[in-house]
Amino acid sequence: METLNNIVLTIQHYLADYILIILLLAGGAWFTIRLNFIQVRGFKEGMKRAFGGLFSKKGEAGKDGMSSFQALATAIAAQVGTGNIAGAATALAIGGPGAIFWMWIAAFLGMATIFAEAVMAQKYKQVGKDGQVTGGPVYYIRAAFQGTFGKVLAGIFAVLITLALGFMGNAVQSNSIASAFNTAFGIPQPVMGVIVAIIALFVFMGGMKRIAKVTEIIVPFMAVLYIIGSLIVIFYNYKNIPYAFASIFVGAFKPSAVTGGAVGATIKLALTKGVARGLFSNEAGMGSTPHAHAVAKVDHPVEQGFLAMIGVFIDTFIVLNMTALVIITTKSIPSGKTGAELSQFAFSTLYGKGGDIFIAVCLLFFAFSTIIGWYFFGEANVKYLFGTKAVRIYAVLVAVCVVLGSLAQVDLVWNMADCFNSMMVIPNILALFMLSKVIKSVHDDYYKKFLKKK
Structure with missing residues (x-):
C-alpha cells in the first residue's frame, strides 16, 4: 500500500x-486570444444573467433540463468546496502570499477555457432515453x-470522472x-457520515429537478454566509489590508521580501502552488x-x-479571496x-472557539454542495x-462512499482521487484544442447573426 501510494x-x-x-495555462491563453478576451467582453452580460436569475423566475426549466441559473448554481456547488478553505490555505502556507496572485492569473485565463467548455457542452448535448437532456x-x-x-478517449474520461468525483x-x-x-461539536465522525449520506441520497433520488432546486437555494446562502463571516474578520484587521495586497503582489515575484511570508517560499513555489490550487478550485x-452547463x-x-x-469569478475572485485575505490580514501564515x-486558526483569532464552529458550518455547506454537484457529473x-x-x-454506491469517507482519511484513496482528477484534464483540453475552430464559429455566430435577430 505504501509503495502504491508513493507511485x-x-x-x-x-x-x-x-x-x-x-x-x-496554454489552453486559457489560447482561448483568451482566440476569442478576443471574451472574459472581459462578456463579463457584464454574464453578471447580468447570473444575478438576474436570483430574483426572477424567468427562464424556468422544463422537465428535461435546468434553467440557466440552476445550471450555474450546480456548477458553483461543485466548484466552491473544501478547496476554497483548505486549498487556498495550503497554497499560502507553501508558496506564501504571492501564490494568490498566480491564482488570479489562473482564474482569469480559466474563464476563457470554461467559456469554451460550456459552449461545446451546449452544442453537443444529447437527449437521453429517459427524455432528459444530458451532455458533457x-x-x-x-x-x-x-x-x-474518440470512443476510447471518451470512455476513459467517463471512467476517470466517475471514480475521481463520484466515488x-x-x-x-x-x-x-x-x-x-x-x-x-464532538459529534462522532461515523454518525455525521451517516447523516450526510442519508440527506445526500434523498437529493440524488429526486433526480435532476431536485438537484437543481437544492443547489439554487443552498449556493447563494452558503456564499453569503462565508463572505459576511470573512469580511468581519478582514475589516476588524483593516489596518493590515494594504499589507495583504502588497504582500500578494510583492510575494508573487520576490517571496523572500514579504515579511511573515512562508519560510522557504520561492517564485517557483508561489507560481506552481498558486496556479495548481487555483485551477483545481475553479x-x-x-x-x-x-455537465451542468450542457443541460x-x-x-x-x-x-x-x-x-x-x-x-469561475465567484469561486476564485470572491470566495477563495475571502479565505486568503482572512489568513493574510490576521498574519496567520507563520503559525x-x-x-x-490554518483557516480555522485565522478565523479563531477573532471568533475564538467560534472560529472552529464557523469553519465547520461553512465546510458542511461547501462540501455537501460539492457532493451533490460531483454526483450529478458522475x-x-x-x-x-x-x-x-x-x-x-450508482446513487447508492456514492452514499456508501460518503459513509466510508467519514470514518477515516485513507491517504491512498485521497491521492488517487487527486491523480484521476488530474488525468481527466488531458482528454478534455486536447478535445477543446481540436474543436477551437468550432468554438470560434459558435462565438462568431452569436455576435454576427444571433444578436442581430433579437
Missing part, C-alpha cells in the same frame, strides 16, 4: 506541477476525435465535514462543470458560456499550520457508460 504521489506530482499547468466532455471528445480513438472525491468531501464537526479545464435551457450556447465564466487548520457519465438503469445503483 501515485509521484505521478500526481508530475501531472499537477508540470503537465497540467502547461496544458491549462464525452460527447464533444467524440466530436473532436472521430472513430475508435473517491465525495469520500474526501464527507471526511472534511465529519472531521470539522467532530472538532467543533475546475476550469477539468471537464467537470460542462441549461438557453437560446444560444454562448449565453451559457457567459454564465460559466461567472462561476506553521496548513490546510483547513451520473451523466454512468448513463453514458451503462445506461439509465445503472443510475440508482
